[in-house]
């Protein structure tokens with residue numbers, strides 16, 4: 001039934017400057033890359049990727065970057081507060097059958113879904129390199145979680161200002177990796193321009209790649225059409241949010257514009 | 269037996285009688301084309317108004333056991349920003365596109381119709397009946413036959429493009445509204461838009477939809493809609509497009525036998541997927557085969573005998 005289920009927040013964790021994880025007791029089984037719609041009754045309801053899923057405990061986590069009215073409000077909520085949740089929605093990432101050497105490229109809170117994917121990949125015996133990008137050291141999320149999972153040799157940090165790891169972009173680190181080692185598959189989640197760049201680089205190098213795209217969502221389950229992308233018309237919430245880089249190459253608006261709440265196009 | 273699934277609305281030929289309903293999927297030109305490629309015989313894009321509107325906050329859709337409620341609030345970027353989207357749809361859909369429009373005043377309906385007519389669409393659908401804008405517009409136009417007729421008269425004075433008047437079910441006698449809009453110049457009627465409804469979440473003691481009230485669509489609406497089409501068919505001679513809860517070929521044939529020459533499908537996309545159009549058309553063919561009909565025309569109004 002497509003309606004929010006009311007749950008009390010069971011825990012809150014600070015991840016980085018302006019970024020928190022909200023934990024909810026919910027037996028929902030979400031694949032890495034899938035998202036939920038989170039409702040603050042009387043305020044609004046917005047999409048968030050599932051970033052933690054502990055099926056034994058029956059708990060999921062959503063990692064929220066405070067960027068505007070809704071996410072700030074959500075970030076200031078307390079343990080015990082009621083929120084509504086529905087989902088999971090959309091198509092998650094696929095771990096290819098014969099892909100052993102994987103690279104995750106996460107920008108900002110985009111590493112939420114990729115960290116869960118990395119956990120699954122490791123449990124299936126894949127080798128994972130994680131490129132974690134952020135504006136600055138203070139905005140880095142999950143560095144410890146990823147180090148624990150992969151070992152620090154497999155975590156490559158990039159910051160725009162050089163305050164941690166390599167000064168530069170996720171894409172610079174990705175290009176270097178291509179030169180240094182064999183890569184079977186790349187997964188990317190982050191700002192639109194980064195996704196466009198990663199997808200282009202992978203297409204040029206003929207490396208399989210999946211990217212998770214974000215578009216303004218209303219229903220989340222493929223009916224309202226608000227999240228359809230130009231010019232191919234597929235729905236980010238239903239055919240996406242995870243799409244192949246081959247599909248990404250056909251989306252002319254990727255990295256260039258998106259639609260706002262009214263549906264008007266706005267340059268990124 | 270050779271079965272012809274094509275249908276005609278006025279002189280416009282549709283390769284099959286399933287049309288994408290306004291407000292579902294068709295937010296952009298690309299989305300309209302996507303639905304057309306999945307088998308729709310024609311496309312009605314999301315309703316456009318005179319200026320940009322954000323619509324309501326989420327949730328804008330909520331499910332119940334036999335359908336959905338929606339209160340999206342007519343978001344659109346305004347007709348002038350949207351002409352390119354409609355043009356894209358008309359160029360690339362490969363099937364007829366009937367832009368839908370609304371206004372807050374009758375003059376606004378006229379303005380939007382005039383702007384859209386510059387693209388020379390084959391028809392325009394006039395959304396007289398959206399229940400979601402009542403707070404800024406007062407009573408929906410379709411709830412009052414005089415108001416509805418006035419809108420149609422103004423639109424007719426602003427365009428040469430044939431127009432479809434889209435009616436609401438929640439009136440004492442839909443025949444009266446149908447007669448009034450046809451007298452005012454409507455070339456066709458589509459029926460119906462949604463019915464007012466509410467779903468309350470008991471754990472927070474408030475309606476789920478941000479707008480509190482919404483419009484019922486999907487299977488729960490179907491018998492109401494079939495009855496409206498049946499009544500309208502008795503009252504007027506213009507072509508009727510049936511809308512409300514079509515998810516199967518059988519549903520579509522019910523509407524056609526009640527008097528429609530085509531159906532629009534919205535919520536059915538949720539239940540059957542975006543290729544619902546292809547599925548419904550194939551199921552209609554099977555029903556026609558079974559009952560010895562070779563064309564849609566033979567079935568139009570068959571239930572009135």
Ligand SMILES: Cc1cc2nc3c(=O)[nH]c(=O)nc-3n(C[C@H](O)[C@H](O)[C@H](O)COP(=O)(O)OP(=O)(O)OC[C@H]3O[C@@H](n4cnc5c(N)ncnc54)[C@H](O)[C@@H]3O)c2cc1C
Nearest residue numbers: 035046047048049063064065068069070071214215216217
């Ligand atoms: C599939 C998907 C997964 C996401 N996962 C996460 C996540 O894990 N963590 C996280 O912090 N954020 C995530 N987001 C983004 C999150 O939904 C927005 O940051 C949030 O909605 C912003 O709302 P606001 O009121 O705080 O900001 P606003 O100031 O209203 O908007 C800030 C930005 O968010 C976008 N946005 C606003 N509303 C929506 C909406 N309904 N749908 C999509 N984008 C919107 C705006 O276009 C704008 O670019 C995800 C978005 C999508 C589509």
Ligand SMILES: Cc1cc2nc3c(=O)[nH]c(=O)nc-3n(C[C@H](O)[C@H](O)[C@H](O)COP(=O)(O)O)c2cc1C
Nearest residue numbers: 289290291315338395461485486512513533534535
């Ligand atoms: C999400 C949603 C948005 C809608 N928006 C519009 C709209 O903008 N204009 C309009 O005329 N009808 C709109 N409608 C009504 C539909 O076009 C249709 O009349 C109604 O949903 C019944 O058909 P269905 O049961 O096949 O969905 C909308 C319906 C839904 C579900």
Ligand code: FES
Nearest residue numbers: 218220222225237
């Ligand atoms: S958000 Fe409604 S179709 Fe994707």
